[in-house]
Amino acid sequence: xxxxxxxxxxxxxxxxxxxxxxxxxxxxxxxxxxxxxxxxxxxxxxxxxxxxxxxxxxxxxxxxxxxxxxxx
Amino acid sequence: xxxxxxxxxxxxxxxxxxxxxxxxxxxxxxxxxxxxxxxxxxxxxxxxxxxxxxxxxxxxxxxxxxxxxxxx
Amino acid sequence: xxxxxxxxxxxxxxxxxxxxxxxxxxxxxxxxxxxxxxxxxxxxxxxxxxxxxxxxxxxxxxxxxxxxxxxx
Amino acid sequence: xxxxxxxxxxxxxxxxxxxxxxxxxxxxxxxxxxxxxxxxxxxxxxxxxxxxxxxxxxxxxxxxxxxxxxxx
Amino acid sequence: xxxxxxxxxxxxxxxxxxxxxxxxxxxxxxxxxxxxxxxxxxxxxxxxxxxxxxxxxxxxxxxxxxxxxxxx
Amino acid sequence: xxxxxxxxxxxxxxxxxxxxxxxxxxxxxxxxxxxxxxxxxxxxxxxxxxxxxxxxxxxxxxxxxxxxxxxx
Amino acid sequence: xxxxxxxxxxxxxxxxxxxxxxxxxxxxxxxxxxxxxxxxxxxxxxxxxxxxxxxxxxxxxxxxxxxxxxxx
Amino acid sequence: xxxxxxxxxxxxxxxxxxxxxxxxxxxxxxxxxxxxxxxxxxxxxxxxxxxxxxxxxxxxxxxxxxxxxxxx
Amino acid sequence: xxxxxxxxxxxxxxxxxxxxxxxxxxxxxxxxxxxxxxxxxxxxxxxxxxxxxxxxxxxxxxxxxxxxxxxx
Amino acid sequence: xxxxxxxxxxxxxxxxxxxxxxxxxxxxxxxxxxxxxxxxxxxxxxxxxxxxxxxxxxxxxxxxxxxxxxxx
Amino acid sequence: xxxxxxxxxxxxxxxxxxxxxxxxxxxxxxxxxxxxxxxxxxxxxxxxxxxxxxxxxxxxxxxxxxxxxxxx
Amino acid sequence: xxxxxxxxxxxxxxxxxxxxxxxxxxxxxxxxxxxxxxxxxxxxxxxxxxxxxxxxxxxxxxxxxxxxxxxx
Numbered sequence: 059x060x061x062x063x064x065x066x067x068x069x070x071x072x073x074x075x076x077x078x079x080x081x082x083x084x085x086x087x088x089x090x091x092x093x094x095x096x097x098x099x100x101x102x103x104x105x106x107x108x109x110x111x112x113x114x115x116x117x118x119x120x121x122x123x124x125x126x127x128x129x130x
Numbered sequence: 131x132x133x134x135x136x137x138x139x140x141x142x143x144x145x146x147x148x149x150x151x152x153x154x155x156x157x158x159x160x161x162x163x164x165x166x167x168x169x170x171x172x173x174x175x176x177x178x179x180x181x182x183x184x185x186x187x188x189x190x191x192x193x194x195x196x197x198x199x200x201x202x
Numbered sequence: 203x204x205x206x207x208x209x210x211x212x213x214x215x216x217x218x219x220x221x222x223x224x225x226x227x228x229x230x231x232x233x234x235x236x237x238x239x240x241x242x243x244x245x246x247x248x249x250x251x252x253x254x255x256x257x258x259x260x261x262x263x264x265x266x267x268x269x270x271x272x273x274x
Numbered sequence: 275x276x277x278x279x280x281x282x283x284x285x286x287x288x289x290x291x292x293x294x295x296x297x298x299x300x301x302x303x304x305x306x307x308x309x310x311x312x313x314x315x316x317x318x319x320x321x322x323x324x325x326x327x328x329x330x331x332x333x334x335x336x337x338x339x340x341x342x343x344x345x346x
Numbered sequence: 347x348x349x350x351x352x353x354x355x356x357x358x359x360x361x362x363x364x365x366x367x368x369x370x371x372x373x374x375x376x377x378x379x380x381x382x383x384x385x386x387x388x389x390x391x392x393x394x395x396x397x398x399x400x401x402x403x404x405x406x407x408x409x410x411x412x413x414x415x416x417x418x
Numbered sequence: 419x420x421x422x423x424x425x426x427x428x429x430x431x432x433x434x435x436x437x438x439x440x441x442x443x444x445x446x447x448x449x450x451x452x453x454x455x456x457x458x459x460x461x462x463x464x465x466x467x468x469x470x471x472x473x474x475x476x477x478x479x480x481x482x483x484x485x486x487x488x489x490x
Numbered sequence: 491x492x493x494x495x496x497x498x499x500x501x502x503x504x505x506x507x508x509x510x511x512x513x514x515x516x517x518x519x520x521x522x523x524x525x526x527x528x529x530x531x532x533x534x535x536x537x538x539x540x541x542x543x544x545x546x547x548x549x550x551x552x553x554x555x556x557x558x559x560x561x562x
Numbered sequence: 563x564x565x566x567x568x569x570x571x572x573x574x575x576x577x578x579x580x581x582x583x584x585x586x587x588x589x590x591x592x593x594x595x596x597x598x599x600x601x602x603x604x605x606x607x608x609x610x611x612x613x614x615x616x617x618x619x620x621x622x623x624x625x626x627x628x629x630x631x632x633x634x
Numbered sequence: 635x636x637x638x639x640x641x642x643x644x645x646x647x648x649x650x651x652x653x654x655x656x657x658x659x660x661x662x663x664x665x666x667x668x669x670x671x672x673x674x675x676x677x678x679x680x681x682x683x684x685x686x687x688x689x690x691x692x693x694x695x696x697x698x699x700x701x702x703x704x705x706x
Numbered sequence: 707x708x709x710x711x712x713x714x715x716x717x718x719x720x721x722x723x724x725x726x727x728x729x730x731x732x733x734x735x736x737x738x739x740x741x742x743x744x745x746x747x748x749x750x751x752x753x754x755x756x757x758x759x760x761x762x763x764x765x766x767x768x769x770x771x772x773x774x775x776x777x778x
Numbered sequence: 779x780x781x782x783x784x785x786x787x788x789x790x791x792x793x794x795x796x797x798x799x800x801x802x803x804x805x806x807x808x809x810x811x812x813x814x815x816x817x818x819x820x821x822x823x824x825x826x827x828x829x830x831x832x833x834x835x836x837x838x839x840x841x842x843x844x845x846x847x848x849x850x
Numbered sequence: 851x852x853x854x855x856x857x858x859x860x861x862x863x864x865x866x867x868x869x870x871x872x873x874x875x876x877x878x879x880x881x882x883x884x885x886x887x888x889x890x891x892x893x894x895x896x897x898x899x900x901x902x903x904x905x906x907x908x909x910x911x912x913x914x915x916x917x918x919x920x921x922x
Contacts, residue, residue: 061261062221064218065219066216066219066234068216069217071215072138072201073139073140073198074136074138075135076136079799080512081800084828086137087138092830098834099829100827102826102827103825105535107532108535109133109134109531109532110524110533111134114521116513116533118135126217143212143268144212144213145210147208147209147210148208149208152296153295153335156332157332158208161330162210170330171326173324173326174322175324180372180389181206182380183205187373188369190205190207194213223873224656224873229691232692233690236686236690243685244683245683245684245692247681249895250894251895252895254891260873260880269686277613277615277621279581279622280579282594284575285575287575288561289499289500289501291496297404297407298496300404301404302496302498304398304404307498315397316396316398317395317398319394325493333494342577349685351694352652352662353651354648354649354650354667357648357649357698359428359431360427360428361427363425364424378426399421405421405422417666432642432705433642433643435640435643437638439583439729440729441583444620445619445620452614459613460612460613462610463609463611463612467749467751468749469637469638469748470748470749474737475736476732478637478639503575503628504633505570506570507567508568509566509567509568518568522633539822539823540823542819542821542845546808546809548801554573583727584728585727596762602758603758604755605758606753606755607753607756657908664907664908674902676899677900701902709903710910711910712867712878714867716863716864717863718863719788719789719790720786720787720849721787721788723784724784725782738849757782759781770789792859792861792921793859795855795856797855802856829854837854838853
């Protein structure tokens, strides 16, 4: 990447959900976002939440992220 | 809905405007969003603003919401 | 514009990058957003960051903005 | 109430859910909180969210409030 | 209104109180503000609080708003 | 005070400065505000800052407060 | 769960501490909360902190979460 | 205290009120909280407010704190 | 200015609008504020927004600032 | 000090701890910071916390401050 | 550690980067900080971001933390 | 730069002051920071403030930035 050149990025907000870990939830969101968006560059983590199953286990992590990609 | 299964949601930010109430402004935004987005699931209210008419009445409520829907 | 009429706006988040100034970065983002979005109405500035070149000059400004436009 | 006298309040966080309006959701939360807490004094509204039904109507408002009451 | 012309607005912070609804509290604040301020243009809602009466009913809504008006 | 009756408060932002303590700075601001404003009711503390004298002593506390009073 | 039915949730704030990971600290907090609270439904992550042992290893993660459960 | 061992804390939010100082209001809240909660460990100060008496003196400080204690 | 002496400042919130730059919008607000307020001392920038003209140019910058001045 | 001249300040974040009061904790932090930093100019208070001793007394105040000084 | 004794901590802000997990990025930052700072005591997690590689995998986690240590 | 490799950055907070513009204040801060810090990489803008001269002109911009650099 060359700095100092005019360019534009867009950010979209997605929520990834996965049972194993916060990282898995982020990866799930990124993987899905890539199906419709080209040139994903970085993500920023927002709220982290999760569901608790009746037996008291964390059933899933729900991680809000913003995914950024360059607009060509 | 089954918890613990990988899935992804997207959030988009819209502003609903309606003269009657905050709730009407939210409903207006949701109704319009549904024309182009499938599977709307929930909303989150952000800033609430409004316009004041010259006779001092609240002319309209402008409510920023984020609308979330599942990406299949 | 007539106040008091139901209407809806959408906001998208973009990052403009330009070497000269914060204003140039905002204008770059708006110019690009307009290629795919009709009826841009206003913007709101979020984070302001930038890259520093090896000789200590500000190489570019990176300005996060939200761009709003009416959904017809 | 006499000001200037030592006294203590406690705040608890509850979420009221009701289909009609934000105000109904707040009232629902306060009514339920009063079953186990004496001397409720005031509330403060936090996040406002809601569920969207499949036909695009707001199915319910979910309002996070803090309810405060004096500890005697 | 013509955009692009130098002009100035002022914002003042008021709290409206009304027993019926959040909207009524906002309107009460705007109505009173208009007695001493000309050219009110818009409002922005801040904190929303309220008082709980001894029988568990919401006695009143207290809504902090900023009211903006043009300085001629 | 009777709850449930329509009424309006205004908040103004002042900064009190005093050498002794945070409380003295707040009292200084309130005392001065009372010279021009009637019916002061409560205050809310915002930022707390201060100046450091050359010998490393805190020369003064600067406390930003909002002072609220009823508009009759 | 049926949406659109009046119901109430309560949130309590707990801090889980565990040496292995952020997820382990969350699970520890949820497991303990379940001993005294029925019907845990979800959690929201707040501050994440940790202790550093003298040899520079992360000795433990301290994760503030809010745990929510329905009040029947 | 031994770091690196699984353990859990709970935080409750209380408001201490005292006429003399911010510190006195915090101590009042802690003293009262200790009557019903064992093992208080630390506090965190939130909003600081106060009441102004008709003669312009600060009648009392109202300090919101969170009190944390270990759940055994 | 002598530090350590009791004194009071007031802050008022204004919005400057100008077509050229963020700095011009701030200066416009300060210039107008000075017509009615004596002893302006400093400003603090809040939200930065702007209007987009139909041809995609930034028509104007709208900068919210707080202006502070000493109360004598 | 002459305004309008290019100059630079640096801020460092320290936490002062003292048993008597919030002010004493701030002064402790400033006094220590001055041993290694020249030209301390002002401080800004961040989080205020404290430890509770087993007998329910506030054992100490822990005040996070940022200390600013000019870089010559 | 003895509570109630005057003492001072300093916080520095670092960003750890690691490909495996959020925890690995924190540990990397702590390990490096310890090379130049003695007596590291705790850390606080700030923003969590990351880079996405061209094949849609999370290439690395970038975690902003504040590391605190006692100033002797 | 190669992503996915462990590395560490540090951020320091400085305030640049310059009479011409926000950009000039940022550049002044970066230029000075570079005298003692190697490998400056990026900056993030925080608070923007300024001084008003007696004739109502903006005498200077004071811009708080965080400057980041890699720790080798």
